[in-house]
Amino acid sequence: MINKLKLIACFLLIGSAGVAQEVEFTEYDLDNGLHVILHQDNTAPVVTIGVMYHVGSKDEAPGRTGFAHFFEHLLFEGTQNIDRGEWFNIVAANGGNNNANTTEDRTYYYETFPSNNLELGLWMESERMLHPVINQIGVDTQNEVVKEEKRTRVDNAPYGKIIYNTGIVPYMFDKHPYKHSVIGTMEDLDAAQLDEFKGFFDKYYNPNNAALVVAGDIDIEKTKKMIKDYFGPIPSGPEVERVDIEEEPIEEKIIATEYDSNIQIPAMIYVYRTPSMKERDAYVLDMISSILTDGKSSRMYKKMVDQDKEAIQVLAFPRTMEDYGLYLMGALAMGDTPLDTLASSMDEEIKKLQNELISEEEFQKLQNKFENRFVNSNSSVQGIASSLATYYMLYGDTDLINEEIDIYRDITREEIKEVANKYLKENQRLELEYLPQTDTQ
Missing domain, CATH: 3.30.830.10 (Metalloenzyme, LuxS/M16 peptidase-like)
Structure with missing residues (x-):
């Protein structure tokens, strides 16, 4: 009975917190x-x-x-x-x-x-x-x-x-x-x-x-x-002509190297071109980021940092924009770990997402994270002001400040697998070796 009461109290707390965040x-x-x-x-x-x-x-x-x-x-x-x-x-x-x-x-x-x-x-x-x-x-x-x-x-x-x-x-x-x-x-x-x-x-x-x-x-x-x-007295200006340029799809892998004189630890970076921030797939990619690198229990962190000790840090995040987006994945090498090893490990995690549904337990944990993020997202009037302006101007829907969480709630395990297959393709990415600058370069 005590456990049931605690569970009911927890649901009531989550429910009231959600209501409290209604803007x-x-x-x-x-x-x-x-x-x-x-x-x-x-x-x-x-x-x-x-x-x-x-x-x-x-x-x-x-x-x-x-x-x-x-x-x-x-x-x-x-x-x-x-x-x-x-x-x-x-x-x-x-x-x-x-x-x-x-x-x-x-x-x-x-x-x-x-x-x-x-x-x-x-x-x-x-x-x-x-x-x-x-x-x-x-x-x-x-x-x-x-x-x-x-x-x-x-x-x-x-x-x-x-x-x-x-x-x-x-x-x-x-x-x-x-x-x-x-x-x-x-x-x-x-x-x-x-x-x-x-x-x-x-x-x-x-x-x-x-x-x-x-x-x-x-x-x-x-x-x-x-x-x-x-x-009110400020006069209107000319109507702004918006950028309307469509990129050709990336169909062949891009391999590149960049050097940085400020680092000592090399990194392997994957970058994919993704859809506009307004597209549903952008929300799914956000969830995929959480699966891969959000916290010490995330997939890439557990495998590459904890288990195999081949990376000292891992990253995966979308860079959302109005017309297109970018999706970055990467790892910083531990010791003398070859960048090819990091690449193989990242590919292994991508293939898991593409070939297997995430477990119900992992999916529930993911949903809880996004619910919690929503509850905390509008904790100050300064943050609310920025969100309201952004949702209106870049998404065309101010109501998203309250309704965006419904998009995340509606995403399925099957959809996560589908979007991973749709965008995280080897022939549609930049493979960037990010290396320390040496005197000879």
Whole structure:
């Protein structure tokens, strides 16, 4: 009886946690095309104001890579009403924090404030959209900042070419601008003229190419009025023509070698081109990643790290994007283990997924992991704001913040086997030997 009561209590706890994570929101459009999403949560006096622009590295012109990421920095320089260098000071002085980030598909800016500074946050983001100062001193300053970031995060970081895709995407895409890394090249930024930066802003940083999210301790009607006051007068821009480039399928194995002077341990990496983040198969691949390398009980970790002691670390994860995706698998060699040995072990795990259904026990464990991830995914208003903007802009369905878990729940063992066969094919992948740089290379 005691065990049954514990079991019932556990189910009740899981059920209540799931309900607690239900995110209610209101969304609508202003006349200028700005999409607005509001989430009210008055449990803590905190509010996040975020603006996501539908522009990423894939939207850059040939020979001008790095523009989208560059703007992530440039638009903190100042506005007509915020003095140069004062953006961060204003946020900090009012008890807030802020940041921005860029991907292949979008750029996101946000501030988190005590909720009595909601209006300040709205004003600052409207200033960024309407009145940014884009001048040569700002471009020159941020050019140096971006160069230092590239040196720190990519050029001088161990496995930087893998982490930031710079050593991967040129092999995986021929036509699509995903073939360029998000951070771009410094040569392209150095060659750009001031008018090109202004033109990039005029093309993409308009209300009809953006989503504004306000999440936290707010009053919906009062917030709507402030949004209309600050963002309503901003004029719409031209309609953005979206990238529409289809890649030819990869039909022959790509074999390549990359060198890294910052590492001592070689790695064997497999990379597959996969479907858009919006496709159901992308969710299945996410589950496959968990089976292979999520935790010490995962298949690759148990075999390659614990049992055979041929790897010191294993990895498998999808890099999801709006148009296509990438799926990476890899292992770092233990001692003098040949990379061929790592490759054989990874192939063995792939074949198991392709030829055998995962057990019911493993499948239930997998479902539990994703349920737990869902329950914890929206634990802060800052996270909720980012999720709402992402689901709207890149998936076209804001409701996914609550409903995405149903996709995972609906995935079957048979589907996992089917997707492994569909995408993890030897003739459709990059086999990358990632080696320490030596003086002779």
